[in-house]
Amino acid sequence: MYIKCKLNESLTTFKGLHFGYKKKQKSLHRYRSTIGIGGNIGDVKRRFEHLFIFLKKDKRVELLQTSLILKNPPFGYLEQEDFFNSIIVVQTSMQPKVFLDYLMRLEKKFARQRSFADAPRTLDLDIIFFDNRVVKTPTLQIPHIAWRTRESVLIPLMDIVQ
Numbered sequence: 338m339y340i341k342c343k344l345n346e347s348l349t350t351f352k353g354l355h356f357g358y359k360k361k362q363k364s365l366h367r368y369r370s371t372i373g374i375g376g377n378i379g380d381v382k383r384r385f386e387h388l389f390i391f392l393k394k395d396k397r398v399e400l401l402q403t404s405l406i407l408k409n410p411p412f413g414y415l416e417q418e419d420f421f422n423s424i425i426v427v428q429t430s431m432q433p434k435v436f437l438d439y440l441m442r443l444e445k446k447f448a449r450q451r452s453f454a455d456a457p458r459t460l461d462l463d464i465i466f467f468d469n470r471v472v473k474t475p476t477l478q479i480p481h482i483a484w485r486t487r488e489s490v491l492i493p494l495m496d497i498v499q
Contacts, residue, residue, distance in 0.1 A: 339382070339406075347419075348488065350496075351382065351406040355389040356423055357496075364399040364428035370436060371466040372425045373481065373490050378459045381421040382406060384447060388460065391446075392427065397439065402426040404493035412487075413455030422489035424465070424497055433467050437477050440464065465490060 339353040376384060385406065392400045404424040411417050429436055440462040447460040465481045472479040484490045 344492075347410050348492070349408040350492070351408070351421075354386055356385065356403045356406050358389070358400070358403040360399075360401045364401065366399050366428035366430045368429055368431070368436075368468050369401070369466075370427050370429060370464060370468070371494075372427065372440070373422065373461075373463040373465050373484070373493075374425055375420050375422040375461040375463075375489060376459050377411065377418045377420045378457050381459075384460060385421070385423060388443070388447065389425075391443075392425070397429060397431065399428040400425065401428060402497050404496040407489060407492050409489050409492075411455070414453070417457045420489060422493060424490070424493040426497060433464065433470065433472050433477060433479060434474075436467070437464060465494075 339351040342350045342352075344350060374385060374388065389400070389403065392398055402425070406421050406423045408419050408421050410419055431439060444460050444462055449458055449460050463481055464477070464479055465484050467479045470479055481490070
């Protein structure tokens with residue numbers, strides 16, 4: 338069950354189950370990463386719950402916190418359903434490139450297919466921050482290049498820093 342809150346005509350938040358979670362004890366993993374999660378194909382909130390459970394069981398990461406879920410309109414390619422977005426904070430001992438590969442395998446596990454930019458998707462996982470590191474390679478930019486301009490990142494992010 339989720340608590341629903343309409344922010345305006347195009348933005349709605351959902352809180353409940355595992356979204357609004359915060360772990361109390363410290364992690365043994367070395368690096369803290371903030372991940373943006375999103376999707377708009379199928380039962381996305383249920384998929385987020387399955388992702389939460391998967392991450393809780395995976396020893397390579399330690400799930401520290403989740404934000405509320407935001408339902409928002411798509412950007413870029415507009416002829417698609419609204420997106421659900423959230424933020425997950427984890428600790429890991431993986432380096433950024435290895436961690437990105439891990440997230441891409443997770444996307445594939447949850448049936449992500451890459452057809453074109455901004456296409457509908459089952460699950461999208463983006464590294465927003467990785468400790469205080471700055472990474473600029475052709476395949477990875479940290480902090481995420483557009484995090485400051487997207488409500489789909491900013492509103493869930495505000496929920497976890499309160």
